[in-house]
Amino acid sequence: MRSVVVFLCVLFLASCTTRNVTPTRASRRAIDTIFQQKVLVIQAHMDSVCTHLHDSIYTVAVDSIMSERTMEMTNLVK
Numbered sequence: 001m002r003s004v005v006v007f008l009c010v011l012f013l014a015s016c017t018t019r020n021v022t023p024t025r026a027s028r029r030a031i032d033t034i035f036q037q038k039v040l041v042i043q044a045h046m047d048s049v050c051t052h053l054h055d056s057i058y059t060v061a062v063d064s065i066m067s068e069r070t071m072e073m074t075n076l077v078k
Contacts, residue, residue, distance in 0.1 A: 023031070
């Protein structure tokens with residue numbers, strides 16, 4: 001067991017590098033494809049979250065703005 005841990009530590013340390021890794025055209029294409037797939041998977045969920053937040057926050061914000069403007073108009077009339 002101890003030799004396995006030592007081997008894994010040596011392997012881990014040997015895999016470290018200080019050179020800069022620049023993405024190739026193929027890797028960028030792969031990254032874009034994976035990103036687009038992930039976005040498509042979560043898009044429906046995010047749309048429902050946005051709809052829920054819009055429904056709950058929008059009315060509160062409008063009511064708050066309207067009450068503030070009403071107070072300002074009342075103060076101007078006094």
